[in-house]
Amino acid sequence: MKRQDLTPVHASERRAGVGVIGCADIAVRRALPAIRESPFHLVAVASRSQEKAKGVAASFDCEAVAGYDRLLELPDVDAVYIPLPNSEHAEWARRALDAGKHVLIEKPAVASEETARALVALAEERGLLVMENFAFLRHPQHDQARSLVADGAIGELRAYNGVFGIPPTDPRGIKYQANLGGGALWEVGCYPVRAAQEYLGSSPQVLGAGLEFDPELGVDVSGVALLRDGAGVTANCSFGLSHSYRSTYDLWGSEGRLTLEWAFTPSRDARPVLRLQQKDRESRISAPASDQFLGVFTAFHDAVRDPAARPAHHQALVQQAELMARIRAHALGRGDSLSGNR
Incomplete structure (x- = not known):
């Protein structure tokens, strides 16, 4: 029923x-x-x-x-x-x-x-x-970035580069437990991969991927994935659990570059900066302060109330899972297999 x-x-x-x-x-x-x-x-x-x-x-x-x-x-x-x-x-x-x-x-x-x-x-x-x-994705800085790219602020998009790294924490924590689904790819790699899909065409190809495993912890602690869509736009996604903090992505186009300096985890009171470089000119655009968690629960509520809003969320969930599984398969030497297990 x-x-x-x-x-x-x-x-x-x-x-x-x-x-x-x-x-x-x-x-x-x-x-x-x-x-x-x-x-x-x-x-x-x-x-x-x-x-x-x-x-x-x-x-x-x-x-x-x-x-x-x-x-x-x-x-x-x-x-x-x-x-x-x-x-x-x-x-x-x-x-x-x-x-x-x-x-x-x-x-x-x-x-x-x-x-x-x-x-x-x-x-x-x-x-x-x-x-x-x-x-x-519910922070307004990403809406600003998408609008700038769509309006031609950097010309034709050629490449995306996303990085998310955090310092090491207690090795007994969940993120380091393989049996609980820990590891760098799942913990932090999913962020630049998900952001890349906002700019690449559907079902991008995985050109290559690599994961560095810590033999004592038994999980991957860093990695990289290189993607390409049907139009030739590439995405380089780097991530790690043993790095100084970095949370950024940039969009490189035929006529400029756009950088989000605090892309994934800004505090609710922060005003992240978007840096737009066009030829010999650089502009710094401040995004409004925003609680991105309030944004996601508002979006969740709206889709609970409105069945017409649900298919996009369902599609995004499947696409992310499929792409992450292919990245992991490549990193583990399984080519373009869709297996997501080690």
Whole structure:
């Protein structure tokens, strides 16, 4: 049976309710404060630990739930946000969809095209939304960049270069655990790869990829991927977990270059700078301050309310999973195989 959609005609009856499955750091620092300011009503947070759930819920004035399944049973929860370890995304997204809930999955959503397509098929069968959380795309600096490129500010786009690197942290952390879906490609590489797809044509070719593994940690700690679309535009994506912090991409065209200096993780109060170079002139354009997590929860809410907005999110989830799987396959010497497993 299909779930009845929360469409705009019902919006006056009550606000759509959202629950959070897991009390990850990203949820507590960025997501939960944004949900409180979004059109959603924050119903509950769930943890496997009642004590942890109570601690987080008390800070955000919502219900504390011990156990993820119990949260999915709450009738006021129309949608869920899943910031669990990567290895648990697919299972809990499927369970949430089976329970009739719309789903926002923290990036990277899933590791294979097959899994992405299965989740999308289930969502569409139930009349639901499944969406991947690339919050950075909701920051207005990317709208500015796309507009400048579309208006010919750098001429014809020739190449994209994206870089995201962060310093090493506690090796016991989730990002370093292979069995939890850790590693540089999934943790930080997904950002420049996803940004590249805003500028390249569909289904870009993977020309090459490489991952550097730490034998003690058992995961990749740095890597690179080179892509090319059908028009010959290339994308170089570099990433790592053992670098000084860098979060940038630039767009190189026939008549200029555009650089976003703080592309992926600006704070909500920051005004990132876009640097536009045209011949012998350079312009610095300040983007407005913006909470990109508020932006993504607003977009998620809008798509929950409007079924017509969902196909684009479903397509983006599948395309990202498929491309990431091909990048990993190339890096592991499997050519253009679509396998996303090591």
